[in-house]
Amino acid sequence: MPEKTAFLLSEFLKTNQVSTDTRKIKEGSIYFALKGENFNGNLFASEALSKGASFVVVDEDINADPQKTIKVQDALMALQQLASAYRKTLKAPIIAVTGSNGKTTTKELIFKVLSSKFKTFATQGNLNNHIGVPLTLLSIPQDTEKIVLELGANHLKEIELLAKISNPDYGLITNVGMDHLEGYGSFENVAIGHNELFIHILKFGKNVFYNKNDKQVTEMASRFALPISYPPEGLKIIENKFFIKLQTSSGKIINTKLPGAYNFDNVAVALTIGLYFGVKESDAIQAIEEYQSSNNRSQILKTAKNTLLLDAYNANPSSMELAIQNLSSMDAPNKVAILGDMFELGKYSDQEHLRMLQIASKENLKFIFACGIEFCKHRATFPQIYFYDSRDQLLSWLNHNELENCTVLLKGSRGMALEKLVEVL
Known part of the structure; x- marks a missing residue:
């Protein structure tokens, strides 16, 4: 040292x-x-x-x-x-979570489940980068029993650095999607970047958790002798209205407060990790049922006029596609999509914004609103879609044209701040 x-x-x-x-x-x-x-x-x-x-x-x-x-x-x-030196003084195992989508929700679910039995510490908010991870490590009390760290990145070698600093015992890659393409340069590099976590744990850690239904992540985990898979055998969705309801192999019901089938994997890994560390299934289920997302992530808000699916903390093509498909599959009246530009896509921006509009236009939606410079480049191609150069322009329109009795998805990158539309919806 x-x-x-x-x-x-x-x-x-x-x-x-x-x-x-x-x-x-x-x-x-x-x-x-x-x-x-x-x-x-x-x-x-x-x-x-x-x-x-x-x-x-x-x-x-x-x-x-x-x-x-x-x-x-x-x-x-x-x-x-x-931070790295202090981490060596901590006796609690560290579970590191990275991936393209669902990192924060997954981290919070794991935290809730482990907290039902252990003194657990998790990354606060979005402190998941080269500054946030050291500050997080330095705020962990010595008597902590389990630690859940979120690792974020937008270019190659960043996860490698964060793993070197935090030296996690266990790792989890939620998925590999089309995030931060501007920094990574390609989808292939996104996968390589996420895999830096598994490579570090293979050398210095204990084991990894992987989604057995995800071929790419399964391949990454295949170098481990006995990687731990999820979802647990028999776990399934039995209802997908506003919130998903799950059933375990033993017949126990999990009534979540999470919308969309895309949250199934997040629940599944939290349950798997809880059981792995000795949390009773009943306690894990209770913790999952108590969890309610916040901070503009997978939130369902009921206003005087509409039901809102507020998922406006961030967006990339993978997460936006899932959000649109989830809205379309809902048994709900007058479905409306409000889509904001996706940032940090670099050379892929044009094609991915076009692709999102193509996907949305084929779904059973009453209205589609697209706001932002990138979406507006394709205005002429989609006469049935309402385009606005900015969020404020759309806000002005909504002030004079009320939406009522609608189920409204708000999905866009952080810089679009679509949550500012909530006041008029």
Whole structure:
């Protein structure tokens, strides 16, 4: 262990506090001066000390107390090295979750199930990148019994780095879809990127969980001696209205608060992992039934006028296709799709936005609204679809043209912020 990392670890263990933001600093925190496109944390190091930081870790010369200043080559790398060192002090097994779609819902379901028996810690919100994962690791209490980490990436070698930092014992790839194609460059590279998790665990971890109905992920898991498969034998969907209802092989019913058959795999792996770690089936089922998605992910909202399927946290072609198909299959009145642009598709953007419109136009939907510059490129091809250059343009139209007694899907990338349409629906 590098000398500076060892020193930082010894100091960190005194308070268990780090900070990258002087606005939220706590007494005794170690402040890391991170840099971004529009900020330079080195400029705030003196302020961090004045607000009670025990030390500041900087990668530029600054005018501050030299006794409390630790100069390194790269402050972000120093944060990652500290997180990796602290991870080695944790006795709890780490289960890492990555994949194209469903990472957060899967992580939350696993957390709920394991929490029914163990003191469990999971990634908060979306802290799943090269900064978020180290900060997550450094916030885990020493007495934690199980850890569920979400790993996200938008280019090759990123999962490899996150796995090196967190060194997970177990891994799970939810699926391989068409996400972050701009960064990855191709669908094949998306698969290679996700597989970096399994490669790391094969060398340094214990085992992986894999979806036996997914040929690509099954192939990735085939290098392990005894990988753990899901869904459990006999688990099936017995009802798919607004929420899916499942039945286990023993006949027990699982009444979820999750919409869409696409959530079946998320429930299945949470149940599988719970049983693997010794959670009683009845406790696991209760935990799954209690779970309710939030933060604009797979949410069903009933307003005074409509029923909304709010899935607007993010979107890629794989998840949007599933969302459209799920809406179409629902036994519900007046089905409406509101689709927002999908970001980070690079050279695939034109063809994938066109493909989504082709899919939606063939489904049994009362109205289709498409908003965003990318969708609007195909306006002339689909006269039956309502196109809007922006979300605000659609918002204005909805203010003057009420939708009532409809089941409305809202699906788009984070930057489209389609949840802002909820107020008029």
